Amino acid sequence: NILRVHAGSQYSAMGMGDWAVELIWQLVTEARKHDVNGVSIFGEESFVAPPNEANYLAFEEACGLGRENSELSIEKFYANTLDPLYGGSSMATKWRDLYIKGRLLMLGERAKKKHLSYQPLEALTDDPLFLEKTLSYSAEEKIELLEKYFDEVQEILYSMKDASVSVKGRWSWLSNDLRNMIYIVSKKV
Numbered sequence: 001n002i003l004r005v006h007a008g009s010q011y012s013a014m015g016m017g018d019w020a021v022e023l024i025w026q027l028v029t030e031a032r033k034h035d036v037n038g039v040s041i042f043g044e045e046s047f048v049a050p051p052n053e054a055n056y057l058a059f060e061e062a063c064g065l066g067r068e069n070s071e072l073s074i075e076k077f078y079a080n081t082l083d084p085l086y087g088g089s090s091m092a093t094k095w096r097d098l099y100i101k102g103r104l105l106m107l108g109e110r111a112k113k114k115h116l117s118y119q120p121l122e123a124l125t126d127d128p129l130f131l132e133k134t135l136s137y138s139a140e141e142k143i144e145l146l147e148k149y150f151d152e153v154q155e156i157l158y159s160m161k162d163a164s165v166s167v168k169g170r171w172s173w174l175s176n177d178l179r180n181m182i183y184i185v186s187k188k189v
Contacts, residue, residue: 002038003031019051019096021058021082022074022124028062029072039063050170051099054092057081087160087167094156097125098149099174104131105142106181142185150178 024041031039041059060066061077069076082092100121104111111121111131127133134142153175160168 002040003027003036018055019100019121019124020055021077021096024055024058025062025074025077028059032062032064032072050095050173053085054082054096085167086170087156087163091156095170095174098153099177100125101127101130102146102149102178102181105134105137105146106184108134108142139185139188143182146178146182146185150175150182153178 027041028039039059057066058074058077061069061081062072067077067081069080078092079089083089086092086095104121111134121131137145153171157168157171157175160171
């Protein structure tokens with residue numbers, strides 16, 4: 001028996017760069033707990049974008065092919081696999097929070113529909129009510145928050161002078177993505 005799931009993150013409300021780590025982790029770990037002999041997912045994008053890279057790593061580790069994680073602990077996955085890629089303790093969670101909040105601000109009402117995704121992304125942030133709050137924000141307020149997140153990423157990048165190019169690259173990708181979000185929201189004004 002093999003589980004083949006078309007749960008590609010590119011089909012979610014967030015689009016091609018969706019953070020689907022928790023969703024993928026849940027699918028694979030449940031399959032393993034129920035003695036499914038194999039798991040296959042499709043509909044994913046290239047691993048070049050950090051959210052997609054994290055999704056692939058979650059799939060790999062939950063399948064038992066990545067780092068040792070016999071207890072299938074997503075907390076251990078974040079701490080031992082993702083955090084080093086993002087610059088240290090809790091940095092992957094920080095990156096995820098800024099990314100998801102930015103996307104929710106950009107998408108607005110479209111993020112609420114989630115017609116093809118059942119992952120409540122706002123629940124992954126440090127503010128589970130964030131999506132509801134964003135729906136009442138004006139475009140100017142959204143831009144102000146996006147600029148705040150952009151500045152925060154710039155400060156993090158500045159503090160990572162000695163980090164590897166790949167760690168800085170993930171934060172630079174987020175910086176660029178936030179800049180694009182600011183532009184998109186500004187065009188809706």
